[in-house]
Amino acid sequence: MCHSGSTTTAGSRTRSRAPSPPLDKKGYFTYTKKEPVGVVAVITPWNSPLLLLAWKIAPALAAGCTVVIKPSEFTSASTVELVRLFHEAGLPPGVVNVVTGFGKDVGATLVEHPLVRKITFTGSDxxxxxxxxxxxxxxxxxxxxxxxxxxxxxxxxADLEAAVNGAVSGIFAATGQTCIAGSRLLVQESVHDELVGRVVELARTARMGDPMDEGTQVGPITTPAQYAKVLGYVDIAQREGAELALGGKPAARPECGSGWFVEPTIFTGVRNRMRIAQEEVFGPVLAVIPFTDEDEAVAxxxxxxxxxxxxxxxxxxxRAFRMADHIRSGTVWVNTYRAVSYLAPFGGFKDSGIGRENGIAAVTAYLEDKSVWINTGAPTGNPFVLR
Structure with a gap:
């Protein structure tokens, strides 16, 4: 286990003493300082493993913490290689560490270890x-x-051409295997049929195949269990009465071979209380829901x-500002989708999580605030009275 205190210099600026706050008491000098929370357990998922890892360890190191990384058992190789590069670059031993294994064994041990003072996790709710x-x-x-x-x-x-591109990118990029996938497409009734038709036609052109090929637009599902889950939700949607407008089956294209590929799938006639509209599929499956006006869209x-x-x-x-005000979501994109930056906070409301990654909020999440009081002449007074 790495040291519980900071062994890095990256956090020196974030931990510098803040100006003395104004006080309502005479005879005291007070200042505040920030200190690293301690050892951080970093638990990452199998999708976008290096990006999501960077979002976690960069602010942790900047705050002066040490980290122990537990990558997904499906995508641990890239994390192990990155940590090797850290050591090769001269980072002191014990600052960035990696342990591999299954969540129920290694992950649970990290979460329960008494020296771990913070856990940062990306994955299922x-x-x-x-x-x-x-x-x-x-x-x-x-x-x-x-x-x-x-x-x-x-x-x-809306600019319908841009909206069509945004809808397709929102759900079919990364084969829908992202937490921010735009898996519910809400379309105003007056343009519903036109927009859905254009989305179907564009999705139909998606190039599938080897994910290492830069020309591939929709790759395979990552694991056998996830492949079965995605196809299971296709069946559930059809049993609940959703209408299949595209896909809905394993890909039989020659370029997909015998891999775990699911055709880009679009359902129309979806009601928002259907499971396909309420539960995270984590695959290339889009549920289209019509709405009449702004109030219904927000609801x-x-x-x-x-x-x-x-x-x-x-x-x-x-309308853009009103929707941004009323939607209960950690990020609202207007006339774009999936844009992220390490400078802008990212996280969720409700069951989508606690805390924020990126931005200054990401660094402060790894720091503790400490107040220091120095008596510069205040009388001792009655020892039984709280001053």
Whole structure:
């Protein structure tokens, strides 16, 4: 286990003494300082393993913490190689560490270890809930970036070509295996048929195949269990009465071979209380839901236990601000989708998690505030009276 205190110099500026706060008491000098929370357990998922790892370890190191990384058992090789490069670059031993294994063994041990003072996790809300409960027993800090069922909302006054591109990118990029996937496409009734037709036609052109080929647009599902889950949700949607507009089956294209490929799938006639509209599929499956006006769009968007991302497509700037105000989501994109930056906070409302990654909030999440009081002449007074 790495040291519980800081062994890095990266956090020196973030931990510098702040100006003395104004006081309502005479005879005291007070200042505040920030200190690293301590050892951080970093638990990452199998999708985007290096990007999500960087989002966690960069602010942790900047704050002066040491980290122990537990990557997904499906994608540990890239993490092990990155940590090797850290050591090769001269980072002191014990600052960045990696342990591999299954969550129920290695992950649980990290979460429960007494020297770990913060856990940062990206993954399912079920696992995040378990981690949060376990961490609470020792009052550990937690940052949880969990699931989503993000609404991508298209109004009739939108640039429909841009909205079509955004809808396709929102769900089929990375084969839908992202927490921010725009898996619910909410379309205003007056443009519903036109927009859906254009989305279907564009999705139909998606190039599938080898994910190492730069020309591939939709790759395979990552694991056999996830492959079975995605196809299971296709069956569930059809049993609930959703209408299949595209895909809905394993890909039989020659370029896909015998891999775990699912055709880009679009369902119409979806009601927002259907499981396909409420539960995270984590695959290339889009649920299209019509709406009449702005109020209904907001109601549908918020009618979910998740609140990670949302897209709004409109040419009305007032509407853009109103929707951003009323949607309960950690990120709202207007006339774009999936844009992220290490400078902008990222995280979710409701069951989509706790805390934020990126931005200054990401660094402060790895710091503790300390107040220091120095008596410069205040009388001692009655020892039984709190001053």
């Amino acid at each position: 079920a696992t995040g809930r378990h981690i949060n409960q376990a961490a609470a027993r020792d009052f550990k800090h937690v940052s949880l970036e969990l699931g989503g069922k993000s609404p991508n909302i298209v109004f009739a006054d 549908l968007a918020n009618d979910s236990r998740y609140g990670l991302g949302a897209g709004v497509w409109t040419s009305d700037i007032g």
